[in-house]
Structures are given as structure tokens and as C-alpha cells.
Amino acid sequence: MTTADPLSLHGPPLAAVLDPVLDQATSEIEAFRSGPELVRFKRSVHGGMEPVTELDLRLQDLITAALERAWPGLPVIAEEGRESIGPIPDDCVLVDPLDGTAPFLEGSPAFAIAVCLVRSGRPIQAIVDLPAYQLRVSVTDSAMTVTGDVDRLPTFAPDIVVTSPRHTELATRLLPSRPVAAVPTASVKMILVALGRARAAAYLPAARGSAAPWDYAAAALAVHAAGGEVRDPAGRDLARTRPARVDGWLATRHAPRPPGDLKPLMRPAR
Missing domain, CATH: 3.40.190.80 (D-Maltodextrin-Binding Protein; domain 2)
Known part of the structure; x- marks a missing residue:
């Protein structure tokens, strides 16, 4: 395995790397919804137990593989398979393959796929995909691109x-x-x-x-x-x-x- 060149973190935009993968992830989610829901429980990094599905693991594998192809040697810090939170490297990618597994299993649309590129200890690019709302938010340090119809999201009064x-x-x-x-x-x-x-x-x-x-x-x-x-x-x-x-x-x-x-x-x- 090669060592990641920090300068390469300015290379392909995170969205260019992950957009095709997230489109595939949407198909994986739909297939999971229509099939038997195989769920087990894991010990979370916060203590206690929480649900994890084969979908969580498949999405994590898809995303991790794409990131490793784009940035060989760059650490990918993903949620599944971890029982503790250690120090975050200066340069890495943080991945939550299914943020909100429990709401997802309950039928709620409030779940997301979240990926953040970190350089020199600071977030510089990110993607948050909300498959149930058909909405994807891509972010750099100073700009945000939204794909989809924001009006699909619920709206809350200003004082809420x-x-x-x-x-x-x-x-x-x-x-x-x-x-x-x-x-x-x-x-x-x-x-x-x-x-x-x-x-x-x-x-x-x-x-x-x-x-x-x-x-x-x-x-x-x-x-x-x-x-x-x-x-x-x-x-x-x-x-x-x-x-x-x-x-x-x-x-x-x-x-x-x-x-x-x-x-x-x-x-x-x-």
C-alpha cells in the first residue's frame, strides 16, 4: 500500500469520487427495503447496544473501496467495526455509511450517508446524502452544492x-x-x-x-x-x-x- 501524499487531497473532488457510489447505494437501500431485514446488534462506541444491518456493512464497503481507489493509503475512519474512538489522523476520511440505522429500520426518512474529508486536522470537503428525500449536499470549505428538491424536506418555524x-x-x-x-x-x-x-x-x-x-x-x-x-x-x-x-x-x-x-x-x- 502506498502512502498518501497530503497534496493529493486537493485532487479529485469528493463529489466526483462518491456520486456514482451514492447512486449505487440508493439502489442497495431500495433492495434492502424490499427484502428480509436481517438485523443484529453491536456494542456502540458510546457503550450500550445499537442495531446494525448487512446494508450498513455493504454501504461502508462500497464507500471505502471508492475512497481507497481515489486516495491510496489515506486512512478511512468508518463507523462499522469500531468499538472505540481513537485520535483522528491529520489526514483521513470519516465515513458514516448509514447515520440513523434505528430510524431507518422504523421506516423514518431521517437517515443519511455522511462522508467528510479531513486535511491537516480540519474538515475540508463533505457529502451528506439523504436518500429518502432524494437530496444530496456536497460541500467544500466555502461552498455548498445541493442536488435535488429542498422542498422535500420538512420545514420548522423559526422559533422551533x-x-x-x-x-x-x-x-x-x-x-x-x-x-x-x-x-x-x-x-x-x-x-x-x-x-x-x-x-x-x-x-x-x-x-x-x-x-x-x-x-x-x-x-x-x-x-x-x-x-x-x-x-x-x-x-x-x-x-x-x-x-x-x-x-x-x-x-x-x-x-x-x-x-x-x-x-x-x-x-x-x-
Whole structure:
């Protein structure tokens, strides 16, 4: 195996490498939907158990093979097969082959394929594919391209805060003056913000659970390219810092800064 030349990371655009693969992935998803759903459970990197399907594994293999052909020797850090989160290399690709497996199995459209190219410890290109919405978002450090009809996505009123289903009760207590809506899957929540379908989305710091780098890095770059920001509880901009495990995040399209009443969302849960 050859060693990746960091300069080669400026070579083929991520979209050029993955668009054909993601089209094939859509076919794989449709075939899985029409066949028997073979599901097993794995120990997640956060502890506890979560579902994984043969589809997750097939999509990961398809994406990884395409990336390795484009950038031989460049590490691919993919979700499936991992039981822990180690340090993220300076140059790598983060892959979540099916972000939102549980919602997908429940029939929800809120699932995504997310891939993020990292160079010198910082996200520089990303793709977030939302097959159920026939929507694909491709991102560079400063530009975003959307393929598909954004109107397929749900729209939330400007004062609504979107959060994970298991965090809605806590978010309502922390923000008594704000309505809260539940949307599963980190990538989907952030893309709603990036595309102006929601003004704010959050993953609350909790006693159990955190966000892995492949959960958020691609979609956080999309929010950044759209003029918004995603910050963790320490205030770090997740599109401008090395991807790592984070305890929570807040994505907003507010300018010049999020309303102060959203700050309680990033306080550690007790």
C-alpha cells in the first residue's frame, strides 16, 4: 500500500469520487427495503447496544473501496467495526455509511450517508446524502452544492428548536419559552439548519451518550458553508477544529450569533 501524499487531497473532488457510489447505494437501500431485514446488534462506541444491518456493512464497503481507489493509503475512519474512538489522523476520511440505522429500520426518512474529508486536522470537503428525500449536499470549505428538491424536506418555524427524540423533554424544561421538535439523526438535523428548513438544532450534553466524529463532521461543514455554525459546549466551531468525540452541539443559522436563550441547551445534564 502506498502512502498518501497530503497534496493529493486537493485532487479529485469528493463529489466526483462518491456520486456514482451514492447512486449505487440508493439502489442497495431500495433492495434492502424490499427484502428480509436481517438485523443484529453491536456494542456502540458510546457503550450500550445499537442495531446494525448487512446494508450498513455493504454501504461502508462500497464507500471505502471508492475512497481507497481515489486516495491510496489515506486512512478511512468508518463507523462499522469500531468499538472505540481513537485520535483522528491529520489526514483521513470519516465515513458514516448509514447515520440513523434505528430510524431507518422504523421506516423514518431521517437517515443519511455522511462522508467528510479531513486535511491537516480540519474538515475540508463533505457529502451528506439523504436518500429518502432524494437530496444530496456536497460541500467544500466555502461552498455548498445541493442536488435535488429542498422542498422535500420538512420545514420548522423559526422559533422551533430541533433536537433528538430522547432529548425533547429536557430541551423543553431548559427552554420553556421555545417550542421543541424531535428529529432523529445528527446529519439530518444539521442539514435542516444548513438548508434553512430549521433555524436551530441541538444534541444536548447528557449523562450517557456523545457524538462521534463521523456523526457530525460532514454536516457541520455544510452548516458552516451555508453561513451558520455548529459549536460544542466549550464553544469550539466544529467545522474548524479537529473532529473528535463531543458531548453535545448546537447548530444555528442565526447571525451574527445565536440568541442567548439557547445557551442552556449546552449545559451538562444533571
